[in-house]
Amino acid sequence: MKIVVVAAHPDDEVLGCGGTIAxxxxxxxxxxxxxxxGIQARYNRPHSVSRKSQAALEAQARAAAKxxxxxxxxxERLPDNQFDTVPLLTIVKRLESYFQKLKPEVIYTHHPGDLNIDHVLTHRAVLTASRPIKGSSVRDVLAFEVPSSSEWAFQRLGEVFRPNIFVDISATxxxxxxxxxxxAGEVRVAPHPRSxxxxxxxxxxxxxxxALQAAEAFELIRSVRS
Ligand SMILES: [Zn+2]
Structure with a gap:
């Protein structure tokens, strides 16, 4: 089975479903x-992200994935915290062609009620790119929470995260x-949610x-059983 995790920023994949990936x-x-x-807005960089720091962040992401x-x-290197400056169709098309090539059965992505605009648009683009048309490989779409974004919307901005799937991550x-x-640059000190x-x-x-020692929670967005 092929599973795809679509995250807006480097570290969201770990925060949202790192235990489940493992x-x-x-x-x-x-x-x-x-x-x-994942660099520009966070570190108040000028518009052109230094190639060196981008490469360093991607190296960290590769190490985490390993x-x-x-x-x-x-x-995909879209502008950080500015996905709303990119036509949604551009994001959809990129994901669509990737899904068509890879043919994943399960997709994990952001929840649409997050505070972060990139998370919201990622959810939207995934939903469109994986829509259940004839020949689509995608069976399940699940949304994860990202500590410091999902709860910081304070249930004011959209759908509330209502998990109904719990994955045992005691071993991972x-x-x-x-x-x-x-x-290194994303980890914080307690009580910050990313500590x-x-x-x-x-x-x-x-x-x-x-009733598990440790779990990750997901909200099932859509499931097609053929
Ligand atoms: Zn993020």
Whole structure:
């Protein structure tokens, strides 16, 4: 089975479903697509992102993907926190041609209610690019939460994250945290949601909901059983 994780920024794939990627890669091929550059707005860089820092961030993403056992990681390099300056159709077309080539059965992506605009548009583009037309390979689309974006919308901006699928990551939580450790510039100190302690607490919280030691939570957006 082929699984694709479509994330807006480098580190979202780890925060959203790193434990699940590590778990699923033991049995399936997991491909990661990072749509945005992940540097520009975050570090207040001028418009032209330095090639060196972009390469460094992509190297961190590759290291994280390796820890998680992903089959590959791909970078589309859209402008960070400015996906709304790119025609939605451009993002859709890129994903569409990738999905047509790869033929994934399962897609994990952002939840549409996040605070971050790139997350919202990523969800939208994935939904369009994977729409259930004849010949489409995609069976399931699932949305993940991203700590420091999903909860920081305070249920004001759109759909609320309502998880209904819980994946046991007791055996892979440490790999998720190690993969997050590759992103030196993105890790924060507790009580920030992107700190190792709080990521562990979130996994335990979803575990408490599902009688597991540690879990990642997903909202099933669509499932087609043929
Ligand atoms: Zn993000």
């Amino acid at each position: 778990r699923e890669s033991a049995k399936h091929e997991v491909y990661i697509v990072i749509l945005g550059e 820890i998680l056992g992903a089959a590959s990681i791909r970078f 939580l440490e790999r998720k945290l190690a993969a997050m450790g590759c992103y 190792p302690q709080i990521l562990r607490a979130i996994a335990q919280r979803w575990g408490s909901v599902s």
